[in-house]
Amino acid sequence: MKTWLNLCSQYMGLWHDVERYPTPFQSGSCNNAFYTLGDGEVDVYNTQVLNEQLLTINGVAVPVADGKLVVSFPVQNTNLTTETDYWVLSTDYSSYSLVYSCRNVNDYQQQVTFWKLSRNKQLSTEAQGLINAVIGTVDVLSQDFFEATNQSVEACFYYPDPQPGVPVQFPGTCETNIPVVPNFTYPKDPQEGQCINHQFSAGTGTAALNFVSSNVEDQLLGSTNGQLTFYAGETGGRFTLSFISNGT
Template identity: 30%
Template sequence: MSATAVLLLLLPLVSAQTYHWGSCPTPKVQPGFDLEKYLGRWYEIWKLPASFERGKCIEANYALRKDGTIQVLNSQFYKDKTRKVEGTAIVPDARDAARLGVSFSYFTPYSPYWVLSTDYTSVAVVYSCTDILRIFHVEYAWILGRSRFLPRETVVYAQDLLVEEGIDLTRMTATDQTGCKDD
């Protein structure tokens, strides 16, 4: 099968994603990342499009399990109901703890979940990228906050950080966090 045929078969799968030709960039991650400080609830403030995130009030809650893996509980309000999905994150190399892997199914490999920057108390910048046959890559980026709303200057700082790392934010959009119910 030719590369063009493979690409044509895969394009519908990535239509709601952000994809670019070539391999993934390799942005710098948070030095000295402290997983314990990162755990807890984060609200999605801005993101690159993701087919699995179509709702509003999107948030993620991270908790350490007894086996050392991280429980990832994502939720969003979509089509008049709260929808939750549970996944698992791992730290493949403790020396590079800001480069996590996350999976939401036993049948899929861990996808990159790289914490580029965080102050642990207000904002985090996260990036994920997967190469598809070295022909193109699918990428995600999130600006997360410990509260549902961040000051504009904090968002600009996070966006500038992503741009400096070579990540195209042309398709980045704000996540609707209005009218949300907190547990």
């Protein structure tokens, strides 16, 4: 078991559910838990994705002994709460955690849950080995009952709740394979050909520039002369372009 002092200072933050015993309240994918240290207790924020919707629940964990907590969650549509044991059997705080929970169904049966948690979305070989060493020491802990949690990008995708005026953000990175208009034609440059150049020189007056644009098309040199004039006013300004075309 881990001491409560270490659990407080190092265990907080995001944990990904990598594998777990089946539980009726975790039927989705991309299950995660985020722990925040409060005043003598731990705030718990659990999430999962089900049918492309993000489901969340807030709870409170209270320490009862070293490595042992009791987590309370609200019961939906009631004023009641349910309490769950949360025992940390093994962790290095920075990469993995093995968590145990149990409740007595009746005088003859117990319902057991284990979670393999990871700071990343998969356990390292070293972390898996440390967990396996603990599995052999607990009678009700068997690899046969663990089910992998889908933490893929596809499984973690969900549609956020629309909020007026709030930019829309989805989980994941931008999609690069969205179909677009085939053979889309951009507006053509009015000056076709190759070897296109523009040369500017001072014009008459302080607010004018002369320019010569040239291009080569079908081995013929074409040029366009013009003048750029700037007009300034009290509220802004504008440019006026005058063209004189000729071919040589």
